[in-house]
Structure formats: C-alpha cells, structure tokens
Amino acid sequence: MKSVKVNMSKNRLEAFSDGVIAIIITIMVLELKVPHGHHLSDLKPVLPVFISYIISFVYVGIYWNNHHHMLHAVRSINGAVLWANMHFLFWLSMIPFVTAWMGETLFAEIWPVVFYGIVLLMNSISYTILVIVLLKHEGKNSLLADAFGRDWKGKISLGCYILAIALAFVNTYITFALYITVACIWFIPDRRIETKMSDEQQKN
Amino acid sequence: MKSVKVNMSKNRLEAFSDGVIAIIITIMVLELKVPHGHHLSDLKPVLPVFISYIISFVYVGIYWNNHHHMLHAVRSINGAVLWANMHFLFWLSMIPFVTAWMGETLFAEIWPVVFYGIVLLMNSISYTILVIVLLKHEGKNSLLADAFGRDWKGKISLGCYILAIALAFVNTYITFALYITVACIWFIPDRRIETKMSDEQQKN
Amino acid sequence: MKSVKVNMSKNRLEAFSDGVIAIIITIMVLELKVPHGHHLSDLKPVLPVFISYIISFVYVGIYWNNHHHMLHAVRSINGAVLWANMHFLFWLSMIPFVTAWMGETLFAEIWPVVFYGIVLLMNSISYTILVIVLLKHEGKNSLLADAFGRDWKGKISLGCYILAIALAFVNTYITFALYITVACIWFIPDRRIETKMSDEQQKN
Amino acid sequence: MKSVKVNMSKNRLEAFSDGVIAIIITIMVLELKVPHGHHLSDLKPVLPVFISYIISFVYVGIYWNNHHHMLHAVRSINGAVLWANMHFLFWLSMIPFVTAWMGETLFAEIWPVVFYGIVLLMNSISYTILVIVLLKHEGKNSLLADAFGRDWKGKISLGCYILAIALAFVNTYITFALYITVACIWFIPDRRIETKMSDEQQKN
Numbered sequence: 001m002k003s004v005k006v007n008m009s010k011n012r013l014e015a016f017s018d019g020v021i022a023i024i025i026t027i028m029v030l031e032l033k034v035p036h037g038h039h040l041s042d043l044k045p046v047l048p049v050f051i052s053y054i055i056s057f058v059y060v061g062i063y064w065n066n067h068h069h070m071l072h073a074v075r076s077i078n079g080a081v082l083w084a085n086m087h088f089l090f091w092l093s094m095i096p097f098v099t100a101w102m103g104e105t106l107f108a109e110i111w112p113v114v115f116y117g118i119v120l121l122m123n124s125i126s127y128t129i130l131v132i133v134l135l136k137h138e139g140k141n142s143l144l145a146d147a148f149g150r151d152w153k154g155k156i157s158l159g160c161y162i163l164a165i166a167l168a169f170v171n172t173y174i175t176f177a178l179y180i181t182v183a184c185i186w187f188i189p190d191r192r193i194e195t196k197m198s199d200e201q202q203k204n
Numbered sequence: 205m206k207s208v209k210v211n212m213s214k215n216r217l218e219a220f221s222d223g224v225i226a227i228i229i230t231i232m233v234l235e236l237k238v239p240h241g242h243h244l245s246d247l248k249p250v251l252p253v254f255i256s257y258i259i260s261f262v263y264v265g266i267y268w269n270n271h272h273h274m275l276h277a278v279r280s281i282n283g284a285v286l287w288a289n290m291h292f293l294f295w296l297s298m299i300p301f302v303t304a305w306m307g308e309t310l311f312a313e314i315w316p317v318v319f320y321g322i323v324l325l326m327n328s329i330s331y332t333i334l335v336i337v338l339l340k341h342e343g344k345n346s347l348l349a350d351a352f353g354r355d356w357k358g359k360i361s362l363g364c365y366i367l368a369i370a371l372a373f374v375n376t377y378i379t380f381a382l383y384i385t386v387a388c389i390w391f392i393p394d395r396r397i398e399t400k401m402s403d404e405q406q407k408n
Numbered sequence: 409m410k411s412v413k414v415n416m417s418k419n420r421l422e423a424f425s426d427g428v429i430a431i432i433i434t435i436m437v438l439e440l441k442v443p444h445g446h447h448l449s450d451l452k453p454v455l456p457v458f459i460s461y462i463i464s465f466v467y468v469g470i471y472w473n474n475h476h477h478m479l480h481a482v483r484s485i486n487g488a489v490l491w492a493n494m495h496f497l498f499w500l501s502m503i504p505f506v507t508a509w510m511g512e513t514l515f516a517e518i519w520p521v522v523f524y525g526i527v528l529l530m531n532s533i534s535y536t537i538l539v540i541v542l543l544k545h546e547g548k549n550s551l552l553a554d555a556f557g558r559d560w561k562g563k564i565s566l567g568c569y570i571l572a573i574a575l576a577f578v579n580t581y582i583t584f585a586l587y588i589t590v591a592c593i594w595f596i597p598d599r600r601i602e603t604k605m606s607d608e609q610q611k612n
Numbered sequence: 613m614k615s616v617k618v619n620m621s622k623n624r625l626e627a628f629s630d631g632v633i634a635i636i637i638t639i640m641v642l643e644l645k646v647p648h649g650h651h652l653s654d655l656k657p658v659l660p661v662f663i664s665y666i667i668s669f670v671y672v673g674i675y676w677n678n679h680h681h682m683l684h685a686v687r688s689i690n691g692a693v694l695w696a697n698m699h700f701l702f703w704l705s706m707i708p709f710v711t712a713w714m715g716e717t718l719f720a721e722i723w724p725v726v727f728y729g730i731v732l733l734m735n736s737i738s739y740t741i742l743v744i745v746l747l748k749h750e751g752k753n754s755l756l757a758d759a760f761g762r763d764w765k766g767k768i769s770l771g772c773y774i775l776a777i778a779l780a781f782v783n784t785y786i787t788f789a790l791y792i793t794v795a796c797i798w799f800i801p802d803r804r805i806e807t808k809m810s811d812e813q814q815k816n
Contacts, residue, residue, distance in 0.1 A: 009272075009276060012218055012222065012272055013272075014624055014627075015218075015219060015222050015627060016222045016225070016226055016268065016272075018624065018627050018628045018631055019222055019223055019226030019227070019427075019631055020226045020229065020230055021628070022226075022628055022631030022632045022634075022635060023226060023227055023230040023231075023631070023635060024230060025632065025701075025705070026632055026635040026636060026639065026705055027230065027231070027233075027234065027635075027639070029639075029705050029706070029708060029709060030234070030639065030642070030708075031238070032709045034643070034709065034712040034713050034716060035713065036716070038713075038717040038721035038722075038723055038724055039723060040723050042723075043723075043727075054702075057698075057702055057705075061695070061698040064628065064698075065691070065694055065695070065698075068621075068624055068628075068694070072621060079269070082269055082272070083265075083269070083391075086261075086265045086268075086269075089229075090258075090261055093229070093230055093233050093261075094233070096233060096234075097233060097236045097238065100238040101238050101239065101242075104238060104240070105242045109242035110242075111242055111243060111244050111246075111247075112242055115247075187695075213476075213480060216422055216426065216476055219422075219423060219426050220426045220429070220430055220472065220476075223426055223427055223430030223431070223631075224430045224433065224434055226430075227430060227431055227434040227435075228434060231434065231435070231437075231438065234438070235442070283473070286473055286476070287469075287473070287595075290465075290469045290472075290473075293433075294462075294465055297433070297434055297437050297465075298437070300437060300438075301437060301440045301442065304442040305442050305443065305446075308442055308444070309446045313446035314446075315446055315447060315448050315450075315451075316446055319451075417680075417684060420626055420630065420680055423626075423627060423630050424630045424633070424634055424676065424680075427630055427631055427634030427635070428634045428637065428638055430634075431634060431635055431638040431639075432638060435638065435639070435641075435642065438642070439646070487677070490677055490680070491673070491677070491799075494669075494673045494676075494677075497637075498666075498669055501637070501638055501641050501669075502641070504641060504642075505641060505644045505646065508646040509646050509647065509650075512646060512648070513650040517650035518650075519650055519651060519652050519654075519655075520650055523655075
C-alpha cells in the first residue's frame, strides 16, 4: 500500500508539471500575431517571432524530456521536491515573455537577448536545484545519483549561458548562436539514465 | 473492484483540478505585456506586474500543494465534494484578473489592493468549505480529520486577510506586506498530514 | 489484458475531455478586461461580464460533473464515442465567445442573448447524442441504460432553451432568468447513477 | 516491473500530447473576436473565422483520434519517439495561426490559403515521421506494423495537400474544397487498428 500512495503522489506532480509545460509551450504561439494583409510580405514581421518560437519550443521540449527522464528514475517525492519543482516551473513560465520580446526586436537589440539568456540561466539553475533536492531525498546510492554522476551537459550549459549574456554586449548574434549551440548539446536526452534503467530492469 | 472505481473518481477530480490550476498559474504570464522598446528602461512598467505575478504564483502554488496533500489523505469523493471543489476553483480563477489590476496600478491604489484581498479571502473561505465537505464525507475518525485537527494556519490567514483589507484604506503597502506575510506562513506545506500518513503507512 | 486496454482508452478520453473543459472554463476569465482606472466605479463595465462568467462557469461545471458521472458508469468506448465526444466539446468551446458577447451588451440586447441560448441548446443536443451513442455501444441492459432510463432533466432543459430563445424577442431578461433556472435544475448531479452504482458495487 | 515502467513512460507521453492538443484545439476559439455591436449583422465578420475554426477543430480532432489509436497499439517508447512526437506537436501548434489568417481573409486570398495547406502538409509529414520512428522501435512483426501495412489514407492526403497548394494559385476555393475533402477521408478513424486489436485480444 505504501508504494501505491507514493507513486500516486509522484504521478500528480508529473501531471501538474505536464499541464504547465504543455500550456507554456502552446501559448507562445499566441504571440504570432495574425497579419492584417494577405501578401507573402505581410509575414515578414512574423518571421523573427517564429524563429524565436522554434528555439523556445526546442528548449521547453528539452526540459520536458529531461524532466520526464529524471522523474522516471525517481521512486518518491516530498514537500521540498514539490516546491523545487514549482520554482523550476516559475522560470520556465518566463520563456514566452522573453521569446516574444527577443522576437519583436529581431535579435539585434542587447537587452531582449540578455533577458532571454537570464531566463535560460535561471531555468538551468532552478532545474539543478530540483535535481539536488531529488538526490538528497532519494539518497546517494539511488538510481538517480548513479545516472547524474557527472552531469557535464548541465555544467557546460551554465557556462555557455553566462558567456552568451556577456557577449551580448559585443554582438547579439554571437549570443544567439550560443543559445542554438546549447540547445543542440541538450537535444539528445541523457542516455545514461535510459541505460542505467535498462540495466536495472535486466537485473530484476 | 469497489476501491478501483472510487479511486478513479478521485483521480479525475485531481486531474481536472490540476488542469485548471495549471492554466490559472500559467495564463497570468500573458499579462506581462511585451514592451515595444528595447531598452532596459522599457521593462520598468512590467516590473510591478512581474512582482504581482510572483506573489500570485506562490499563492496558487500553495493552494496546489495543500490541495495535493489534502486529496492524498482522502479515500473517496461524492457529488458535494465535486461542487465544493468547483466553487474553490472559481475563486482561484479570479486571481489572474486581480493580479493584473493590482500590478497595473503599482500597489499604490486602494481598490485594486482591496479586491486582491477579497479574492484571497474568498479562496480561503471556499477552500475551508471544501475541507469541511470532505471531513463530513470522510468521517470524524478519518486520517483527514486527524490531520486537520487544529488548522491554525487557516484561521490566522483568514484574520490576516480581513485585517489587510481594512488597512488598505490607511496604507496599501501595509496591506501588501501582510499578503506576503501570509504567503510565508503557508509556504511550508502542512507537515502534519505527511507525518500522520507516514505513521499510518508504517502501521500497515 | 483486454479490460486494461479498454480502460486505458476510456481514461485517455476522460483526460483529453478534462483538459479541454479545464481550458474552456479558465480562458473565459481572460475576457474580464483589466480596467485602466483604479476606482471602484472602473469595475462597473466588468460587472456584466463577471455575471456572464459565473453563469457559464456553473454551466461548464454542470457538464463536467455529468460527463464525469456518465463515463464513470461506462465500461468501454469506440470510435463513434470519440467523435460524439469531440462534437460535444466543439459546442462547449463556443461558450466563452457567447459569454463575452452577452456580457458586453449587458443582457439587454436580443441577438447576444439568443446566441447564448443557441449554444446552450447545441450543447444539450450534442450531449444527448453522446449519451445515445454510448447507450448503443454499452447495450440496453447496461448500468448506463438503467441510470439514464427517463432523463427528465435533459428533456426539460431542451424545452426551456427553445422557450428562452423565443422569449428573447419579447424580453431578454425573462430569457436570462430561464438560463439561470435551467442551471439550478441541473446543479445537483444525477444521483440515480450514483445510487445505481452503489447498488451494483454492493452486489459485487 | 519492466512493463509497468514502460507503460508509465508511454502514459506520460500521452498525457503531455493530450494537454498540448487540448490547448491547441481550444485557444483557436480566442480568435473569434467578440463583436462590439449587438446586431445579427455584427456577426458577419466572425463567420469566416468560425468556418475556419470548424475545419481546424475537425483536423485537430482527426489527429487526436489517430494519435490515440496509434499509441493504443504501441507497447513502449524511447527518446527518438519523444522527439518525433514533439516535432509533430510543433506543426500542430501552427494550426491556430494559419486558421486565423485564412479566416480573416475570407478564403479568397492566395497566401493565407497556401500557408494553411503548408501547415497541414507539415502535420502530415511529421505524423508520418512519428509513425516510422514508432515502427522502427516496435519492430516489423508488431501489432502496429500489421495495422499500418498499407496506409493509403496517409498517401492520398499528402498528394491532396500538394495538389491543393498548387491549385491555390488558380482558384483558392478549389483548394478550400480539397481541404474539406481530405478531412472527410480521415474522419473515420482507422478501423484496421481497432479490428487488429480485437483479433489480438480474442487470441489472448
């Protein structure tokens, strides 16, 4: 009976997170304002917002994938995990705002590009906090601890975001290129968890 | 077979509530209007709306956490519970409106701050009604009744909201400080339910 | 294995419907436009939209409750049920539009009130079609067929909607009063299903 | 234990997709701008947007139905499936934008109708990619491979979309008629999967 209760708790955290992430990823499309004209050229102002949308869609997709894989390896949760998750969702919910701002100013202006980076950085930090809180709850010998052993991707991303924000004051397009590079690094979900879990399952 | 049916019913109430709460917490971000300029100073009018958003995000988060913990301790539901829950969700759905109004007027005007307080008060009252309906359904000797025995947090919050609304006519910033104080009180989810449930689980 | 597959299918229909209904009930609140002033009187134009919102919230709540109870009594679904459900959700999704229109014109103008009635009527008809398709799938001796035997509420509602639409051309406030009356009739979820199911469960 | 883990993973993919699809299908209704007048004639500019909405609602409904049936026949998922699904959801999320554009220009202008077709084409292609990735994961002798053996509907649709886009430069109403025709072809969900699965279940 214990495990059932604990699983349900975890399931509801997943369901709530899925709901919030699904809404975040979808409401960004509302920023694509319908043009009033009907020529191909009327789509031109929509283009940078569309490109912003693609990048943010991929970033939110990456987080959903990682969140999915991480909670897959988790056995139970507690109150601290609920709040760490809420904190992470808060920063994720900032993405539509900075996406629209960066898109409207064509990636050419410093502050919109900087704030996009700050939100990505805060997402990364809040996700790391969530991982730490989960690891503390699950224990050092857990499946999760094994899988997250080194986490070089997370460390590289953090460094890239800080570098990208600094470089925005030199050239915003370099920053923009760095955002795309980090997305590419994360694109492939962390196979170590999948592998660890397959091993675990084969042992059982 | 009986327990499965009853659980599914509870699960769908949780799923629907999660959906509504996830939407409420996320659509508030749509009130953060994208500035048309690209300077740091263009973000200035967004700042009070952003601060409003943080407070409301935390409040909705608190309710989700408490709702989650409460339903965790519940074994089944009935028609009255469905409607008490719907009533609670109605008042929760008012939060984005009062958040935006309070944010737009920089917390300096009486009525937006008063209405924010009224909505918080109605949330608190409707949540209390939901608890009472659940307690009536679950019985006095239930896990839930044990856990909610005293509920000093709920009583303090109710008092604070009424005090805050009254003080708005003196100084809106005192009111504002009281809203933050109440959030801090509730920030930590009710550990008594977690403790009671752990005890229960250890007995099984 | 068969029953598990069938249940999952029903579960996903419930989950999708819950999602759509949760969004419908929540996006209506976006029509409550934040007033630009900060006086009590600035809320005056919001009031009729707010009253519209309450009525529509209750109507959508009624449909969610009934949908919940009905699918609770259903054992499996098929392709026809999926489409009948989609048709019902289509008409439900029209509620935010007519709610906003009726609210903006203060319930005093004929056409907004008439169209609100038409959408309620189509909701009622599409829900009835969903019930018929489910009954055909479940069979005449099913739990659902027993429970829906007479359905006097559905028939009275249909009649009231048609009457209300016709009376709008005489006086829109009579129509408005009829909409509230029908909501009151439906407010209590159909207890027969709950009773039938309790009986069923006691037999098992 | 293995099968439980795998199923949960699939369930969360379904839940997330359901969330995104539910939001896409519902936010389209936000494009139905509330008329400021209260005469029947004030609804006239809303009519083409409403017709657009019906078609897109049916298209999204078709994809949900097919997605539902397809994942019903799937036993487990992997990282590649998650990303193929995300890619499909991206193109699905473009539907509200092109729906609004096509509706605003009354189906009479070339580019809005062409872009609607391009988005439908990309939906079709990304869905086909998802099917291919799933078939590769499930294996050639799986239930899914059997069911998707010929897939004439998918091939006809692809051809029709390309034809429709080309014909938009001749007459946009022919294109429009083709979009409705393709919807009619897909309206009935693929019964082969249902039949195959019933056979499978009877064998067990």
